[in-house]
């Protein structure tokens with residue numbers, strides 16, 4: 001038997017042991033949505049995370065939501081009045097939030113001329129990934145009437161320690177190497193751009209507060225150093241994010257209160273060149289990750305060489321990350337449950353698969369579960385971030401997943 005990750009806080013069952021999501025049972029939600037596979041996103045845990053962020057962080061820190069984690073339209077509309085800005089990674093993502101009236105920043109390598117033009121016209125802050133991209137943006141803006149809002153994404157000489165995905169400290173397609181940033185800033189200002197500041201993103205999915213505290217302090221010191229060399233104060237510094245959530249056995253939730261108090265002290269003592277700078281943190285998974293549940297129905301129960309397989313109507317085409325194929329080196333089990341037997345004790349070990357013709361399509365391997373039959377619902381937790389937005393939904397032309405905000 002293999003262990004599974006911790007079920008996120010707040011999920012309970014009714015008197016019959018059925019999983020409740022936002023006070024309704026999983027079966028009720030599936031009936032309402034018209035079937036499985038279904039992603040349900042519960043607004044309550046999202047609101048709790050945002051409140052917790054606000055209480056823990058210094059007041060001057062703006063909270064941006066990185067919509068790559070989950071760009072479901074009703075969720076974006078719901079969250080818009082609870083955050084201070086959106087971070088997008090393509091013109092497609094920009095189109096999903098442009099009407100919501102919040103400041104938008106656009107980071108990501110490989111922005112085409114058309115994407116740059118769309119962003120400049122929309123008044124979005126473009127986080128420039130290279131000198132070449134900067135020149136293209138300036139040339140495109142020269143044909144329009146307003147100065148482009150341009151920030152420099154910096155490739156820092158350090159990365160976020162212990163992060164699931166590190167960005168920084170290496171040669172990279174992301175950002176301009178830190179020692180070339182001052183020259184680029186001067187170039188942008190001389191060319192008449194509305195230089196918005198710096199964007200420094202060091203990694204994602206970190207669970208150690210100490211590592212984030214160290215990365216944020218180093219980021220602020222680097223921003224000050226770059227500003228001093230450029231001879232100009234940045235209006236804004238985006239400190240990146242990287243706040244992780246527990247997915248796997250042994251993972252602990254992040255102590256963001258410790259991060260907040262340390263960041264408060266760092267900002268109080270910040271170099272003068274950053275005295276009037278506004279700071280932002282951009283987060284995706286920490287805000288929405290634990291609020292999502294993927295529900296998929298068992299279609300077949302079979303034995304093979306002594307092992308029990310529960311084959312579902314879902315799979316990695318919707319939940320690539322739970323299959324272990326979204327950046328994990330070693331596959332580990334996400335938290336899972338049989339939704340209509342959530343209160344029941346484990347009776348057997350079983351492997352839950354999707355319906356794709358590939359052995360990669362594992363949703364849970366060799367886990368302890370109550371006995372489940374075809375027709376029962378499997379719940380995969382921690383499905384609110386990088387679920388559908390990070391999965392190859394077209395693969396094998398299986399039915400698309402439904403989504404629902406409750």
Ligand SMILES: Cc1ncc(COP(=O)(O)O)c(C=O)c1O
Pocket residue numbers: 066069087107201203204205241242243282283284285286385
């Ligand atoms: C530039 C940038 N911003 C924000 C994020 C969101 O990270 P997370 O969802 O871990 O908070 C990422 C993740 O890759 C990123 O690359």
